[in-house]
Amino acid sequence: MIEAKALSRAYGEFQAVRSVSFDIGPGEIVGLLGHNGAGKTTIMKMLTGYLEPSAGSAWVDGLEVEADREAAQAAIGYLPESLPVYPEMLVADYLAYVATLRSVDPRTAVPKAIASTELGEKALAPIQTLSRGFKQRVGVAQAILHEPRCVILDEPTNGLDPDQTQQMRDLIRSLAERSTVILSTHIMQEVDALCDRALILSRGELVLDKTLAELRQSAALKLRTRPVDDLVERLRAVPGVATVTPEGDSYRLDCGTELDAVASAVATALADAQLPLYELFPIRRDLETVFREANERAN
Numbered sequence: 001m002i003e004a005k006a007l008s009r010a011y012g013e014f015q016a017v018r019s020v021s022f023d024i025g026p027g028e029i030v031g032l033l034g035h036n037g038a039g040k041t042t043i044m045k046m047l048t049g050y051l052e053p054s055a056g057s058a059w060v061d062g063l064e065v066e067a068d069r070e071a072a073q074a075a076i077g078y079l080p081e082s083l084p085v086y087p088e089m090l091v092a093d094y095l096a097y098v099a100t101l102r103s104v105d106p107r108t109a110v111p112k113a114i115a116s117t118e119l120g121e122k123a124l125a126p127i128q129t130l131s132r133g134f135k136q137r138v139g140v141a142q143a144i145l146h147e148p149r150c151v152i153l154d155e156p157t158n159g160l161d162p163d164q165t166q167q168m169r170d171l172i173r174s175l176a177e178r179s180t181v182i183l184s185t186h187i188m189q190e191v192d193a194l195c196d197r198a199l200i201l202s203r204g205e206l207v208l209d210k211t212l213a214e215l216r217q218s219a220a221l222k223l224r225t226r227p228v229d230d231l232v233e234r235l236r237a238v239p240g241v242a243t244v245t246p247e248g249d250s251y252r253l254d255c256g257t258e259l260d261a262v263a264s265a266v267a268t269a270l271a272d273a274q275l276p277l278y279e280l281f282p283i284r285r286d287l288e289t290v291f292r293e294a295n296e297r298a299n
Contacts, residue, residue, distance in 0.1 A: 001026045001180040002047065002150055006056035009042050016042045018204040019056065024197075026149075029176045031191035032184040033291060034201035040184045041081070043201070044152050047182075048078045061149045074102075077143035077151040077179070081158065083135055084142065087128035091119055091138055094127060095145060102146040113141040117171060133164030140171060144179075151175050152182045157190055169193055188287045198287070200294045208294045216284045221253040221263055224279040225270055234273060238265045252283070 002024040009017040017039040024030050034040050045051035047058045049069045058065040061075040086094055095113055099106035114123055117137040122130060127138060136156060143151060156172065157165045172194055175181055183194060191198055191212070198215060200208040208215075225231070227249075235244045235253060240262035245252040255262045259282050270277050 001028075001061060002182065003059040004043065004047065004056070005059070007043060007046055007053050007058060008055040009039075009046060009051065010054045016204050017046070017053075020201070020204075020206045021056075022199055022206065022209055024180055024182065026180055027176055028197060029172065029181045029183060029195045031195035031198040032182055032201070033186075033188075033191060033198055035295065037203075038201040039204040040201055041154065042204075044078075044080075044154060044182070044184060048076050048152060049073050074146065075149045077146070077148035079139045079143045079151075079153045079156060081154040083139045085127050085135065085138055088126060090124055090126055091130075091141075092123045094138065095141055098142045099145050104146045109145045109147075112147075113145045116144060116174065117141040118167070131164075132159045133161070133167065136160060136164070136168060137171070140168075140175075144175065147178070149179055150182075151179045152184075154184045155186070156183065157185065157187065165190075188291060192287050198290075200291060202295050207297065208290075212287075215287060215290045217259070218283045218285045219255050219259065220283045221255060221259060221266065222247075222279065222281055222283050223251045223253055223266065223277075224249060225251075225275050225277055228273075228275065231275070234269060235266065238262065238269050240265060250279070 004020055004022050006019045006021050007017055008019050020043060032040050042051065046053050047060065047065065049065045049072055052066060060072045063072040063075065065072040092110060095110045096106035099109040114120055117140050119137050119141060122134050127135060140156065157168050160168060172181060172183065183190065185191060195212055197211045199206060232244045235241055235251065240255050241253050242256045243254045253266065263280055266280060267277055
C-alpha cells in the first residue's frame with residue numbers, strides 16, 4: 001500500500017534522509033519514530049508528494065508519487081503537525097471547502113467525516129472557538145473526507161488531555177479498519193497502544209523496522225524453579241544459554257539463539273534434574289528502552 005525505495009533528501013550539503021526503504025501493507029498501523037531532526041517529517045512530505053526526493057522513489061496504492069502525483073495524493077489523507085485549518089470558518093463550511101478541493105461531493109462526504117470524527121455538536125461552530133482536541137478532530141476529518149486508502153498523521157495527539165487522547169486513539173483504530181495508517185509521534189505510549197509495527201529513524205537513516213511483538217521480546221528468559229546448589233551451572237550448560245543471573249527467587253537467562261528452542265531445552269534440563277518448573281517466559285522490554293538502544297547503536 002505504501003512503499004519507500006531508497007528515499008533520500010538533501011538540503012545543500014545537509015542530508016536529511018539517507019536511502020530509506022520500507023513497505024507497509026493494507027490495514028497496518030505503523031509508528032514512525034525518531035528524535036527531532038531524524039527525518040520523519042521529510043519522509044512524510046515525500047510520501048505525500050509535497051516534497052520531491054533527491055533520490056529514490058515513493059509509491060502509494062501502486063502509484064509512483066513523483067510520476068503520478070495527483071492520483072497518488074487522491075489516495076492519501078494527510079494531517080500535518082500544524083493543523084491546516086482556517087480558524088474563522090465554521091467546521092461544516094471548512095470541510096465542505098476541503099471536499100470541493102478534493103473533488104468529492106460535500107453533501108455526502110462532509111456528514112460522513114463529521115460522524116466518523118464525532119464532530120456533530122461542533123459542526124456549526126467557528127474553528128477558532130474549539131478546544132485543541134476538537135481542532136485535532138477537524139484536522140483528521142479533512143484528512144479522511146475523500147475516504148483515502150492511506151492516512152498519514154503527524155503528532156495527532158500532541159497537546160491533548162488524557163480523555164481527548166483516548167478519543168483520538170479510538171478514532172485512529174477505526175481508520176485502520178479501512179485504511180493503512182502511518183503515525184508519527186514522540187510519545188512511546190501512543191505507539192504501544194496503537195501500532196502493529198515501528199520504524200525508527202536516526203539522523204535520516206532507518207535503524208529499525210520490526211513489529212511491536214518483536215520489539216518487546218528480548219533475547220532473555222525468566223525462570224522460576226526450586227533453587228539447588230548446582231542450578232546455575234546446570235542452566236549454563238543448556239545450549240543457547242549465554243549467562244545466568246540470579247534475581248531474587250528467579251533467574252534471568254540471556255540467550256544467544258532462538259528463545260523457543262532454548263526454553264524447550266531449559267524445561268528438558270529441569271525435568272532431567274527432577275526439578276519443578278514454576279515459571280518460564282520471555283522477558284518483555286518497553287518501547288522506550290528499544291528506542292534508546294536503537295539510537296545508541298546508530299550513534
